[in-house]
Amino acid sequence: MDGKGRAAMGELTIWTYDWVPQGPRGFVRDLRLRWACEEAGLDYTVRTVPFDGRETNHLARQPFGQVPFLTDGELELFESGAGLLHLARKSDKLMPRDPAGEAETLQWTIAALNSIEMVSVPWWFLKISGDADNQLAGWMGMRLDQLESILGEREWLAAGRFTVADLLMADVLRVSDVRAFGDRPATEAYVTRLTDRPSFKKAQADQIGFFAAADEKRAEEGAG
Incomplete structure (x- = not known):
């Protein structure tokens, strides 16, 4: 850091909240960037903005x-x-450098966001709101069934190996309500395989520990 607190060129900083309630811990999306950096061996720091x-x-x-x-x-x-995608351009551990492998990785990364998460997030919000007639259930089931057929035929989404597309897709799918929505053994095996990776486990533990430390800080400030 320079004297004004600005990051030196090339220094990676992941920004997250300074605290979150218990519920989202382990799922706040800075975990995606932490996980990618851990997979790629990229050094990074974590800084915060206030949750309040x-x-x-x-x-x-x-x-x-x-x-x-x-x-x-x-x-x-x-x-x-x-x-x-920015981090993937820094390391071929996250995205291949050959045109075909890169294209496959890009399309499946976007698919995780636009074809799966675009459905799963609003479906989840309706579910936790207590909506007994979730109008997105059919769409959600169709998308997950389509993905199940793909995952039943391949171990990884792109380039025949782990890429950032798998990282993102697994993070979208690992939400407990999504995992419990129907019986899809290939998808469950895929999510388990990805979340068993040491880099995921470290990223998740680091995030949970980070917010636990913030609990202590807030308690001290409240006591003061």
């Missing part, structure tokens, strides 16, 4: 008031998908 007032306190850096966002020297990116 999050709707407006960092709009200049993330126009929707969300996390994560990523800085790489003077470069700044928001949205976890954009951050993942």
